Amino acid sequence: MYEDLNIYMQKVSEGDKNAFRYIANSLGEKMHSTAVKLMGSQYADEADDALQISLIKLWQSAPLWKKKGSLEGYVHRIVFSTCMDLHRKHRNNKEFIDNDASAKINLQDDLVNRERRRRVLNAIQKLPNPQQQAILLHYFSGYTQKEVSKLLNKSEKATESLIIRARKKLESNLPQNLKEEFLYV
Amino acid sequence: MSNFNQKRLDQMIDNALSYKQDVPEELLPWFKQFKNLFSKPIITSMAAASFIILTISYIPTQRSIYAADAEEIYELVMLDIIDDF
Numbered sequence: 147m148y149e150d151l152n153i154y155m156q157k158v159s160e161g162d163k164n165a166f167r168y169i170a171n172s173l174g175e176k177m178h179s180t181a182v183k184l185m186g187s188q189y190a191d192e193a194d195d196a197l198q199i200s201l202i203k204l205w206q207s208a209p210l211w212k213k214k215g216s217l218e219g220y221v222h223r224i225v226f227s228t229c230m231d232l233h234r235k236h237r238n239n240k241e242f243i244d245n246d247a248s249a250k251i252n253l254q255d256d257l258v259n260r261e262r263r264r265r266v267l268n269a270i271q272k273l274p275n276p277q278q279q280a281i282l283l284h285y286f287s288g289y290t291q292k293e294v295s296k297l298l299n300k301s302e303k304a305t306e307s308l309i310i311r312a313r314k315k316l317e318s319n320l321p322q323n324l325k326e327e328f329l330y331v
Numbered sequence: 332m333s334n335f336n337q338k339r340l341d342q343m344i345d346n347a348l349s350y351k352q353d354v355p356e357e358l359l360p361w362f363k364q365f366k367n368l369f370s371k372p373i374i375t376s377m378a379a380a381s382f383i384i385l386t387i388s389y390i391p392t393q394r395s396i397y398a399a400d401a402e403e404i405y406e407l408v409m410l411d412i413i414d415d416f
Contacts, residue, residue, distance in 0.1 A: 163348050170347070174340045194339070201347040209355050 151217045158208040166205055173218065177201075177225050180287045184229035186263055192232055200225045216297040219279040222287055226278075230271065233264040269319040276300075277312035284309055 151172060157165035174197070181196040203224050211220065270278055276298065283289045283297060295305035368374055 161352060166348060167344055170340065170344045174343075175336075178336075178340075194343075197340075198343045198346065201343050202350055205347045206350055206353050209352050 152213055155208065155211060155217050156213065158205070159211050161209075166208070169217070170201055170204075173221055174201075176218075176287050177221060180222055180225050180282070181229060183286045184226065184263070184267065185232065186259060188259070196225060196228045196232055199228045199231075203228065215279075216299065218287075218289075218297045219283065222282045223279065226267070226270070226282055226286075230264075230267050233260060233267060236260050266320065269316050272319065273312050273315055277308055277315070280305060280308045281312045281316070 151169060154165040154169050158169060177200055178193060178197050181193040181200070182190065185193045185196060200221070204221060207224075270281060273281065279298060280294055283294045284291060289297065291305055291309065292302060294309075295302045298305060298308075300308070369378070
């Protein structure tokens with residue numbers, strides 16, 4: 147399937163709309179679940195927005211795509227960067243907090259949640275590229291280690307050590323409460 | 332994925348397909364490539380730095396040319412004065 151998708155992506159890069167439909171239908175569900183995990187399940191609408199923006203980016207940037215790595219890794223990096231942008235956008239909007247007291251409390255909770263999530267995503271963003279891909283595919287997109295190793299074109303042992311090193315780095319960069327929430331699930 | 336979500340995904344796909352794809356750099360006309368090149372901050376700052384360095388090195392050269400001219404005129408005037416005597 148993985149090779150298959152790369153062939154389809156080659157066609158998409160030449161402007162083939164049907165090939166894009168095939169890829170979007172094959173990966174859409176995974177992309178959506180990744181976006182939900184990255185944005186937080188309480189922000190389902192924003193996960194939809196992230197999926198829409200990611201699909202647009204995938205289509206638009208297809209002619210620039212180089213067949214160097216796995217398409218899944220590339221697609222999930224697009225979803226990740228889109229979710230990061232959405233989190234940043236909300237962070238920049240925090241000065242527009244409503245004056246109404248109850249609304250203010252809800253918004254504050256919302257901002258705290260977003261800030262925590264943003265910190266996790268920032269820590270992931272600081273990881274070297276292969277580690278970042280492995281963590282995203284394994285923890286956020288739900289691929290098994292074996293699948294990740296196929297996607298990244300590495301041996302299972304290498305993938306396992308990649309994930310372990312990434313986890314260690316995240317553990318040293320994240321505060322205790324966030325570690326418990328995101329890494330020990 | 333449920334039917335509703337599949338429908339939503341289909342809408343999203345159609346929406347994405349309504350956008351134009353990016354054209355690879357090598358297929359752009361030369362003026363667009365040139366414009367894109369100068370839209371990169373590193374290129375712009377390098378061009379600005381080169382301009383400043385060239386300007387700074389050009390002014391002293393010009394001054395020395397003017398100085399050389401003035402010296403030549405002075406010599407001619409002096410020779411004229413000497414000839415008059």
